[in-house]
Amino acid sequence: MDEVPEFDDALVAMPEDLAEEDEVSGLVWAGFNELRAECQRLLRLLAVKVPYKDISELIDRPIGSIASIRKDCLAELRRTDHVAQIL
Amino acid sequence: MIGQGMDDDELLEALASAIEANDPTPDALKRFAQESHRLLQLRTELAELQAGEAAVGAVRESAGPSTFRFASPTRDVTLSIERGQALVSCHPAEGLVSAELVTATSSDPLEINAGGVTRFSVPQDLFRIRLLVGADVVLTDWVDGRHV
Numbered sequence: 001m002d003e004v005p006e007f008d009d010a011l012v013a014m015p016e017d018l019a020e021e022d023e024v025s026g027l028v029w030a031g032f033n034e035l036r037a038e039c040q041r042l043l044r045l046l047a048v049k050v051p052y053k054d055i056s057e058l059i060d061r062p063i064g065s066i067a068s069i070r071k072d073c074l075a076e077l078r079r080t081d082h083v084a085q086i087l
Numbered sequence: 088m089i090g091q092g093m094d095d096d097e098l099l100e101a102l103a104s105a106i107e108a109n110d111p112t113p114d115a116l117k118r119f120a121q122e123s124h125r126l127l128q129l130r131t132e133l134a135e136l137q138a139g140e141a142a143v144g145a146v147r148e149s150a151g152p153s154t155f156r157f158a159s160p161t162r163d164v165t166l167s168i169e170r171g172q173a174l175v176s177c178h179p180a181e182g183l184v185s186a187e188l189v190t191a192t193s194s195d196p197l198e199i200n201a202g203g204v205t206r207f208s209v210p211q212d213l214f215r216i217r218l219l220v221g222a223d224v225v226l227t228d229w230v231d232g233r234h235v
Contacts, residue, residue, distance in 0.1 A: 021104075025105040025109075026105070028102050028105040032102060032105065037192070040192055041191075043099070044191065046099060071095065074098055078098065086093075
């Protein structure tokens with residue numbers, strides 16, 4: 001009979017890990033929805049890794065300002081009640 | 088505590104997962120990110136984004152006002168744009184329950200009159216119209232509001 005390969009526990013997502021991921025995801029999503037529209041738009045573009053050059057054109061802001069706006073918007077996200085719970 | 092010590096990059100990664108779980112970004116926008124294409128080059132690709140929805144349609148532009156016609160199996164939707172103002176009509180209008188203006192980052196309800204017509208200011212962005220007709224969703228192709 002073939003030998004059954006052993007699982008490496010470190011590679012298997014345990015239920016509690018998944019529940020924790022869901023909780024983080026839910027809180028981050030709730031915080032995201034409290035942000036200003038401009039921040040939501042920028043962070044959504046950054047989340048799918050749109051290059052700064054293109055973000056600059058899409059949101060009509062200088063390319064040199066994107067990193068600063070990114071930082072401000074993420075700081076705003078951290079300050080929301082939902083995300084503050086997990087940081 | 089979960090998430091403790093998350094830096095900006097990690098927080099953005101968590102946000103990307105949250106967006107993917109709750110409001111997935113259109114595949115075409117992801118391709119845009121990966122390939123760094125210009126927005127205008129996306130029009131054709133975005134027009135193909137119809138997975139799981141009830142309506143599709145070819146785009147036709149005319150002289151004067153830009154006119155887009157979207158054909159679904161049960162309805163025709165016409166979008167006319169002139170000087171930044173859009174007028175949407177649905178034929179036949181019977182059963183039209185609601186209309187929404189959808190962009191990559193938002194979804195806003197539109198007022199519809201008894202004739203199934205709605206008006207709105209064209210956003211400077213990609214947008215499309217989602218109509219609820221009876222129990223069916225009619226979703227137009229994407230339109231680039233910056234170039235109409």
